[in-house]
Amino acid sequence: MFSDYKLKEACGICGVFNHKEAANFAYLILYALQHRGQESAGIVSTDKKNFYEYKSTGLVAEVFDKETIKKLKGNVAIGHNRYSTTGDDSFINIQPFTATLSSGNIAIAHNGNLTNTYKLRKSLTTKGAIFNSQSDTEIILHLIAHSKGNIITRLINSLKQIKGAYSLVILTKHSIIGVRDPYGFRPLTIGKMKDTIILSSETCSFELIGAKLLRDVKPGEVVIINDKGITSLQPFKKVEPKQCIFEYVYFARPDSILWEKDVYIVRKRLGELLFQESPVEADVVVPVPDSSVASAIGFAQASGIPFEFGLIRNHYIGRTFIEPKQSIRHFGVKLKFNAVRKFLKGKRVVVVDDSIVRGTTSRKIVKMLKAAGAKEVHLRIASPPIISPCFYGIDTPTRKELIAFSHSVEEIKKYSTADSLSYLSLDGLKKAAEKKENFCYACFTGKYLTEFE
Amino acid sequence: MFSDYKLKEACGICGVFNHKEAANFAYLILYALQHRGQESAGIVSTDKKNFYEYKSTGLVAEVFDKETIKKLKGNVAIGHNRYSTTGDDSFINIQPFTATLSSGNIAIAHNGNLTNTYKLRKSLTTKGAIFNSQSDTEIILHLIAHSKGNIITRLINSLKQIKGAYSLVILTKHSIIGVRDPYGFRPLTIGKMKDTIILSSETCSFELIGAKLLRDVKPGEVVIINDKGITSLQPFKKVEPKQCIFEYVYFARPDSILWEKDVYIVRKRLGELLFQESPVEADVVVPVPDSSVASAIGFAQASGIPFEFGLIRNHYIGRTFIEPKQSIRHFGVKLKFNAVRKFLKGKRVVVVDDSIVRGTTSRKIVKMLKAAGAKEVHLRIASPPIISPCFYGIDTPTRKELIAFSHSVEEIKKYSTADSLSYLSLDGLKKAAEKKENFCYACFTGKYLTEFE
Amino acid sequence: MFSDYKLKEACGICGVFNHKEAANFAYLILYALQHRGQESAGIVSTDKKNFYEYKSTGLVAEVFDKETIKKLKGNVAIGHNRYSTTGDDSFINIQPFTATLSSGNIAIAHNGNLTNTYKLRKSLTTKGAIFNSQSDTEIILHLIAHSKGNIITRLINSLKQIKGAYSLVILTKHSIIGVRDPYGFRPLTIGKMKDTIILSSETCSFELIGAKLLRDVKPGEVVIINDKGITSLQPFKKVEPKQCIFEYVYFARPDSILWEKDVYIVRKRLGELLFQESPVEADVVVPVPDSSVASAIGFAQASGIPFEFGLIRNHYIGRTFIEPKQSIRHFGVKLKFNAVRKFLKGKRVVVVDDSIVRGTTSRKIVKMLKAAGAKEVHLRIASPPIISPCFYGIDTPTRKELIAFSHSVEEIKKYSTADSLSYLSLDGLKKAAEKKENFCYACFTGKYLTEFE
């Protein structure tokens, strides 16, 4: 409950082709992708005859143990961990999803959100489809089941019917298939170690297992990995990519190479540009750990103001917390953060955060710093105001709950009790992203790229 | 298993006197002291009639829930979380320990390690004492049970028989009692919020519940907190304090005020002195997060070399991990850390760590940085070589396993594969500690202050 | 493992219409039907808007608790407990099954086994159906989903496509529907208490909740229970019923009224006829408790030989048992039964059992009685030799494992070490059943009534 001030990534997905410990490697990749979804995890493997599956709620290291991994036989496996975006958090919604089609078994792991689900679900139900979950992903499965031809033909036929954001990793008896939607909203990368091919949402997982980044799956690309190697298809009309800029701002791990850049470097650049746009005189620059550390370092280096780790984060936080009846001021945020007290006394503090969602956390952090003795607190946000929800795979509150939808920067400043507040401009963000036309900025602009049906 | 490269603190202890949500506050304090012990947690409370107790293995947030907290009735409570130093990790060793004495109920929470347990245990068994655990702490309980007089007389009589390190929080039906051994090896502080008095190992827990630091319990002091207020006794002959310097180096949370200083400030100072003693030309200063961040910032600021967060830590790590059969190079350390790759390419990197225990982690981190492209890696350790185990409440490996016991700095450098390695000198450490005569440096010098019986 | 000497019933099913504690009553009925399936249990309820569902593995009293029952809202509920016949024992196979159709939600609980599943499953998969379980029951769901019209039309259309044994309880938003297949293999009865209508596999469940038996659902009948009352449809061509005679012999609880007779009375009659067919001189008649108690009493009364409870059954047996490495003679059967020793010494014992499956248990029981001192042991079986598996909802071993398939009665006698062995004749069984043409005797005759596709 105390983590709801952050936007949540929907999912991490992966595939391992041709390794005798395929499931164990999928498990390790999911562990490295844990920041992309902490509610549940699942792996499906195949020995070219049968499919083996294990899924449960919990963190990756809690879900699997030696016994469960052992039962996931075969040289090929795909995996998924999730943060529920659509569908509640019940067991039935845990991915990957599997089905026995007339053409054989299939399993599918999906990161993203479809935007024409209402229409598709209605049409499929009329045809006799029985849905077992509230998940978008099951729609894709039913579309494939109701298509004709071999699995690739069926898949492409199905993809042409869906709209919205989807990076997919699909398992058949003899292949894994990677897909990014034509806009490429969500990431998907290809790695390699010896004769093994890896698909993974992020490259930070490659280091752990000793793989090398080969390349990104391209927007609109279908990549088929089987015994013949890697085959690439481009079944969609080409469109300008709209990759999620928020992966750079907050979601992706700073040690990932995303769309050919170190996420860490992009974030530092956001901090530098933030200083250039909104300089301030101060004694220390303090990050809200861990997500804004790189931006705060960028800000500090650009400004020459010393960087200090003035807010300490408690990483032991569990899922629920027993609140005392007597209200403690800023209880929730205190479970996560604490200020270094004597040190901050009398100082002018720049506190850098990556974004503001509801505003309540910013207010509590500013108050905490002041209670610790800070003379001034200047709030600097390394991205523009979030004014609109995401429909492409990120769990955002409704528009009303986004403080920047209904309040001016001046109003947010007052609410936060900061002595000054500046956001990075949209231009600044685009500058940091370099190939600015390749990105989706909808959460900052409210301009969406696909229809909703 | 992958966390064994760090020395482990034995315990966190606390007490809450006179608050209608005493147990809930004890729980929150234990949560904030979680870094001092992650194996188990327990709380005992009293409503002046009965004692209520709940203990279990696991993290604080896992051990307790609403129901268990609710059953811990009364306005007074004490708590404990632990990392087993003596005694195995079975249920029976979870503290606090309770007993019904002829003078009434008592419960006791202990941070530290006694050094004359063999002798005491033997003598008590001969007198008919039945031990239920392997814990030092039960010895104290039996000494009290075999003493005469009121509880304070019994306690002081018992304390005079024990040697070694002990900070204690004791619960009786009408009071909590705080004790630090004559040398004051382990910390214990007194906090206050309105009419409530708090005892806690560290002040970082005070912020969370809204308490203010009143003062430290002094070495050799017995503090009795009851309805009459706080009474201080000094039953021991005065000796020069020997507070654990390693609390400053690694154990205490950086946001705690320990022995009147911000731990963060002491650590920054360690980094500054480290640079002054062992400067190096480099492009970036990188900490091994989270423990050496402050020292690395100190080093960076003193040297003018940019501070960068070049190693990213994965905080989702669970207790056990399913290792693949195929060995992955540096698997254990990769579960915890990953380097920011493109960014480090071609750079001369200073990596700052707080200490070296076995040396294996340092070696893996240096190799990881080089694999990420670092041109040079200079290892800087913000404390002297650890050459001797601790017998005062810290879980250290045997002397043989301490790399610095049997290897020169040059040999450790070679083993680590770093281009250079420097430790902070003992003088440097004493300088950072300021009142240098007040501290125990035994793990760095091998000179112990008490006998072992 | 030690219970495998008995044939296992597939399932118990129930429905509760129009009671504000519908789910709690369904739970109590399932508890009373526990002997029909001990692997898992599930309940689905509706408040006419939504469906609520809870299912898990385990005994009824373990599966549900106050919280789970509370969440099963609404005045209508259906329930199921099972012993897996088809499909493995994984979570996905636990009934009732639910689906959202274009005409609304539906849930289905099934007792029985279909005989044309291969054909149906293949045909449905070709139409795009995705199966989530290995259960027969899901086929019915898909047939309904692929049919047109209102739910009753769809249901009847689907029933006409399936062959084999099925008693069904179906839940829609506004009704429960009870179905027995045209042959009426498995039972289903209707009960009533005030304004509440109950469906249940057996009447022993009616007493517990205070309901009265109204009547059986007839073979081939579809009973629709909604706010208008009970509507009866007879959509099938009439055939001669083939109710499972084994329900009388072993499955049903002796306190149930099945097909208008006390099961207890039928069983006593089996024992009486068994004596008339195969008399023997003896000192005591001993049942193999609990299933053959009534037959043994019948035998004793007809013969005038005293009835004694010479075998004591241990009811605490758990699911798995740690066998000692050193083999103990007749270990498995000893976990369940023990003989009264001094008492049996020198006696001529008639031991009555309901049936013989593999023969191993009979042998062990005879040996146990002899070890206890019995001078002679005469084995009397209150049904004919089982020579053929059941395909209508009972879990039988393969033909090869049925001792009577490949061995003569004389051979079985020798194997059992009994001094004499007699089975009840098929004619005897038919006589006890009275309306003999109404029953299926396939397990005793090998003559099946439906085709397998």
Place this chain on the structure above:
Amino acid sequence: MFSDYKLKEACGICGVFNHKEAANFAYLILYALQHRGQESAGIVSTDKKNFYEYKSTGLVAEVFDKETIKKLKGNVAIGHNRYSTTGDDSFINIQPFTATLSSGNIAIAHNGNLTNTYKLRKSLTTKGAIFNSQSDTEIILHLIAHSKGNIITRLINSLKQIKGAYSLVILTKHSIIGVRDPYGFRPLTIGKMKDTIILSSETCSFELIGAKLLRDVKPGEVVIINDKGITSLQPFKKVEPKQCIFEYVYFARPDSILWEKDVYIVRKRLGELLFQESPVEADVVVPVPDSSVASAIGFAQASGIPFEFGLIRNHYIGRTFIEPKQSIRHFGVKLKFNAVRKFLKGKRVVVVDDSIVRGTTSRKIVKMLKAAGAKEVHLRIASPPIISPCFYGIDTPTRKELIAFSHSVEEIKKYSTADSLSYLSLDGLKKAAEKKENFCYACFTGKYLTEFE
């Protein structure tokens, strides 16, 4: 909660000496003694060096698994299962209890109840003893710890200080010791299989593991079993034994040979004498299963009235049951029993039970039989009215709750709604017990044999 109409046995105890699977055999014995205590179970074993212990709440088959049994190393083991008499049901009270004494390790398993605990506990606490449980048994342990000499001297010295009922099995590194108190309230028997010696509360456990009954431990006897064989001591002044008659009436399993008689035969005799004392004209004799089956058979055979199993018992009952809000008449008893309906219609029924505690169950059973159609119901109880609690190891309600303490037989008959009610007379009971002077009848007479301190 629905089983509280029965008196509860305190415990089953056992020991296995000289078998390489000692712990596994102890586990099987405990399983066979499960009827004597269903709350928890524990085993302690020794390999002559160390003690190994595993204890937990639950049924024997739930408490232990392969892994836990495997860890209980060594050729010698003792075990215990319990129904809490003194002490609540918390973990700390689970037996066997272990202690490290100055003379070595010891473990102790106790069946019975001491009557001078208050005095002993107070005296021990004054001497510095710390109690960890509320159990009587810990007192014995502390007495041993505070005694001098070798373990046998210490034990006998301790036994001389305690009063009340105790059968003990004690484990030392090199022996197991069996003890029965001078009056021999609770049973303890010695068995043998090859070179292995067994101690067990009841002989029903011998069959399971293939052991033979050697003899009973005698009242007041201390039996030491070690590598030299079996040594017998008689340290107490001889008194007339007072063995618990209720073991015959209800507690012991009917297949046990207790004090040289088949329990089954004694119970049949109770039924015969009951008929002779209180004949009645009737159509059927029905037992309340399972405990009164033998007595009902005795009654039926003596009277010539047919024995019928007219009440069916549901053995699946779990520990707690979710009661419906709407009260169901006789809900609790219906969870356990159900009547065979058509069969009982119009019949005159004799229902035989072993005893009446509170009277509520008898009333419900009579009503259930009448609701099933019985024309008359005659209640026959195979023991005298219980008018006084047991202080020797049986869990009885307070005197006020015993219906026969405050009500005449006529009043109880009225309350029960039976057409007639007769108890067996005390003389009848004594006659069935044969050596009548050897037994304790305190629950029927209120005359106790030891003082309470």
